[in-house]
Each structure stands twice: as C-alpha cells, then as structure tokens.
Amino acid sequence: DAGITQSPRHKVTETGTPVTLRCHQTENHRYMYWYRQDPGHGLRLIHYSYGVKDTDKGEVSDGYSVSRSKTEDFLLTLESATSSQTSVYFCAISESKISGGHCEQYFGPGTRLTVT
C-alpha cells in the first residue's frame, strides 16, 4: 500500500469555522490531489499540486484553498465551512513518470467532514 495518511479521519465542525485537512505521503511522489466524494457524483477534483508551491484548481475549487510547502504534505483549507462542504475528502498521489506513463493515482483512507 502507498504510504498516504490523512488527518483527521473524522471531524465535526460548525458553519463558519475554518477547517484544515492534512494529507501526508512517504512515497516522494510529485503530484498530489484533493477530491471530495458525494453520493451520485463520484469523486470530484478540488485542487491539485504538481510540485512544492505549485498548485492549481480543479472542478469544484470554490470555498477551498490548498498549500504545499513540502513534498510530503498537502493541506486543504476550508476558510469558512458551509453545510454544502459536508463530504468525504480523499487525498491521492501520483508519480506520473513520463517514461512508462503510469498515471495511476493512489488514494488515502479519507476524512469524513460534517459541517453542522
């Protein structure tokens, strides 16, 4: 199994409070991703990173920000949580070798966030 951990694994917070979720990898992979999973929607990309301090938006980035100051850590922040951000959040990593072109992503165990 790829060495990916997410913390916390469960969190309940109130509307309007800031929340930070952490993804930590021990694989030294270049690419890191944050997804949210909601019933009927599959997984949707929030933000991704293609290197330290290099990040970009995904398809559902409104209300979220990210930071990556070290290769191994990718933080997802909800500046002011809303009930619509209640979801399960998954982090993924990828090495995306040009030679060999693997492209597959490896997923963490997820964080279940409830905003009341």
Add this chain to the structure above:
Amino acid sequence: AQSVTQLDSQVPVFEEAPVELRCNYSSSVSVYLFWYVQYPNQGLQLLLKYLSGSTLVKGINGFEAEFNKSQTSFHLRKPSVHISDTAEYFCAVSRPLCGTSYGKLTFGQGTILTVHP
C-alpha cells in the same frame, strides 16, 4: 474535456454469477482508462488500467476490462463473483499526458455492486 458515464448506479447479483459493470467515456483525444474499487469505509484501490496495447486488460481479484475505442466503452467483467466483491466501483479517465498537470482523473458516478448469497 473528458467525461465518464457509468450506466448502472446499482448492480445486484448472486454469488458465483458473472457480472458486467458498464462504463462509457467521452473525449476528443486519446485517453487512459482506469477502474477503481472502494470497499466500505475505505479509500479507492486500483483494479486495472488501460494505457495502450492489448484492449483486454486483466486486473486484481479476477477482474478484467475491455477497451472498445469505436464504442468509447471500458466495461468491467468478472466471470464469477464472491461475497467479498461487494463494493462500489468507479471508472475513471485521464488524458495520456503523464508528467504534466493534464494527467488529472475524471471519475464516473460509481456503481454499487452487491453480491447476494
């Protein structure tokens, strides 16, 4: 942009029966295709992938999938399922641009496979 449609949201099947989970994709360029499995309260695990070459791809746990370019499909099959195969299955597509920021995955909505004894 690419998109993925999983044609069945739920598939019930009896143990030892064959199963097919259907996936269609839309893309104006060539793609890489993936199937992931998610067991209850766990993350996603890669089942198999199609990058190029043979259109029949074999994965873990006895699953296989066939890439059909003319029908833009990538259906997942297993000849005989077990109770332990009960899970949610996701089809995903990416552009074949590994090493760039374009190698992002787009997921289908998921298919819940329930295997009954």
